[in-house]
Amino acid sequence: MHFHFQAVVQRLDFLLSGLAITFGVSVATLVASLVLGVGLALGRTARARGIRLLATAYIDLFRNTPFLVQLFFFYYGLAEIGLDIDPVVTGIIALSLSTATHNGEALRAGIEAVDGGVVEAARSMALSRWQTYRHVILPIAFRTALRPMGSVFINMVLTTSILSTITVNDLMGNAMTVAGETFRPFEVYVVLLLLYCVLTFTLSAGLNAIHTFVLTRGRRQVAVR
Amino acid sequence: MICLSHLHKSFGKSEVLHDISAEFADGAVTAILGPSGSGKSTLIRCINGLEEVTEGDITVNGLSVRSRRRLGEIRRQCAMVFQQFNLYPHLSVMANITLSPMKVLRRGRDEAEAKAMALLQQVAMTDKASSYPSELSGGQQQRVAICRALAMEPAYVLLDEVTSALDPEMTAEVLDTIEALARAGTTMLMVTHEIAFAQRICEHVAFLDEGRLVAHQPAASFFGAGQDERINRFLARMAH
């Protein structure tokens, strides 16, 4: 049993260049899925029953079908109707639509956890429904949902690997190429596995720092209730 | 003036307030007293629209609470202080006080903050302006809540058992604040269990029992002898 990690190390820079795409996709998806997620959370907690049903149906659909199937639907479907879209963009669209459901649910939980008394106080102070959402409910909900949304983000970064199946040259895509070139799949995928772990740990540490900073508002005391 | 006219309030099948009619004139402090469950909190929560009136009407300076569009205007004139304080946890003391003046009354930031500092000075808490609610004691939070209510320059201040969640020491500091407001001529409706305090500063008393307005009279006569049996029993019980 000989290990030939040399072959992988030689192609390491090519491998890591895929990280650029992984990051790009992750950031774009983060933004899009957050915006959509807010919409979904508001939809789920709306007063109009029709809107609530719509939001729930959307989330239901995306949570009970595999991401791979969703991705293929968009990739082959968009090509079928004649749109020539870069696979990276298709990937971002599919991933955003899917991740939005997770962010939406996390935010919904955050909204429902807001102290009813605080909402009553805001309304008593003559703030309109919209003002109450904007200045009181949503800020508090975001703080509560920050940790779960951090988890969602990390899972999403790992899921970007699936984009390699539609010819996206992200970290996974490049690894597949290197494995094909060097005929050393074991070494390549072991290194890849470890790379993703390092990526996850780094992101986790970063998210923890952000979480702490936001919750203590930059001060030393932790705001607990 | 706040007018209640044949007010009925039910939660589903159970009627909590029954045919209440009363007028609360400006400039006076009225205590709303009664046994637990008599509907006192529900009554003042109907006034600023937190609870919906089932039958009858409430008008605040001529504006009816039954009209949804007028509710904002009514809430601008009635400020409420809650038993659980309900300060915005994610905002500083200063931001808590200035939020509504800036967003509803459209005051500028400087003007709103100056007013806030003036109010904080009255409760001797100017040093806490950039603190957050979680860093304050219950009594301090309640005093901030009072400042938040006053920042709107309301015509009426509604107080819903504002000392019931405080221990005796903090209760005293909050009661002092309320007493100062009373002396300054603020119109207040105060739901409370602090009978001695009510007796000291209130000009009128409204007594509720099982959802009915049993008595609405000047404080002097209420606390005198020879009252309704229910009132006597209530006062006797509360004296312990």
Place this chain on the structure above:
Amino acid sequence: MDLYQYTQFTSQDAWLLLRGIGWTVLVFAVSMATGIALGAACALARHARVPVLAQLVTGYVELFRNSPVLVQLFLVYYGLPMLAGVRLEPLTAALLTLSVNTGAFMTVIIHAALDAVPAGQWEAAMASGLRYRQVMRYVVLPQAVRTTIPPTISLAVGQLQVTSLVSLINVVDLAKVGTILNMRTLRPFAVWPVVGLGYFALSKPLSLLAQWAEDRLRPRNAWMRGDRN
């Protein structure tokens, strides 16, 4: 058979889809069952702080929870044969990988459930003379099992979707059938919604069960009851 007929859907395809569903269910059920067993064993090792084993478990858990399933699948299917010199059937590789992957997540769930049993239970049981194994068997595990049910069902819903990735290592599951049909008929708007529907039909009942479990089996410990008002 002329080309036009070849690219159309046939009644055979319905059968193909059904078989795909069958394989999906098989991969899901076996990997969940194995994963739960593996997770339980590992959680116990960690909880009991067995020297060396506990650390190995932690390493294993962190490795498999913090990397994409696709990478794990490729590592096992393409990488292991090279290492051990044996040929691995797609199905075997799939079951092996998903079991190990599920096991990592189950370890965390079960370990958390064990930790959630109040310390007082341990103290009382041990004070009455019971040994670790007995305490586990008669006092702690019964209480812990209840706590594991909602997150396990939630995990199952996710893992069901994850099984679709085995199509990428040539297991003819529902997703793979979709790929085959798509390539043949070039009708993505027909193929993928049907495949999606298949997964939805499998997943939705499980989701409803997860919801029910979440509502019904909420922790009943006295000290947790406070947050229900």
